[in-house]
Amino acid sequence: RDKILSLGKNSQVMAVLTKDVTNIPDEINIEHVFKLSEEWMKTYKDYEKNLLLDIEGYETIESSSELSLKLYLQSFTSGLIPQTGVYDVENMKKGKNKFVQVNEDKLKEFHKVYIEHVKKDNKRCIVWYRFSESRKTIEEYFSKTNIKFESLYGGMKETVTEKVSRWRKDLESKVLIAQISINAGYDANEAEVDIIYEPTFSFLD
DSSP, X not given: XXXXXXXXXXXXXXXXXXXXXXXXXXXXXXXXXXXXXXXHHHHHHHHHHHHHXXXXXXXXXXXXXXXXXHHHHHHHHTTEEETTSSOOHHHHHTTOOOEXXXXXXXXXXXXXXXXXXXXXXXXXXXEEESSHHHHHHHHHHHHHTTOOEEEEOTTOSSOHHHHHHHHHHOTTOOEEEEETTOOSSOOGXXXXXXXXXXXXXXXXX
16 A cells, blocks of 8 residues: 655655565575484484383473473484483483584585575575574584674673674674574564574474
8 A cells, every 4th residue: 555655845755565566575485304314313213212202201291391301302403412422311301411513414404505595695694593502513614614693692791782783783794693592672584584593483393
């Protein structure tokens, strides 16, 4: 619908909504599916089997604990395993078992996506991650390729507002690496492209 905006006594400007005059969608979602290597898939399946057996072995278990345990399966798709190298349900429920990066299947796919949808057209993007080790892996990737970035994560010395503000002003900084759980005053519309590195925004997935 046309909108008439008055700029003065004898002047007017006509504005129209983009969606009314173009066929361009508000957003374009592209899903990239990649397969874990055969060896890594076996590790995933073994872990999944142990995890489900452990959950089913409890007479009672809080729903949040079950979700937390299943969340660890997401870490495997990002190439992360518990630092101890073994399945430890008690420490996992308490959030004490840290991860280490041992597989780069997803990182290799991320490289293809970044080159195809961001770098070749010199766009800015936000990379959304869930796990701290994923952030470190992504930071290392951009450092090696000499691409300027800002990162958002828990325990930063600067505030989220300060870092996001600096990123907005510095057009040479092409990437904002943002933890899904940290969102204060910015969103996916801040950049031309958003890459969801971890599976989804939803804790329930």
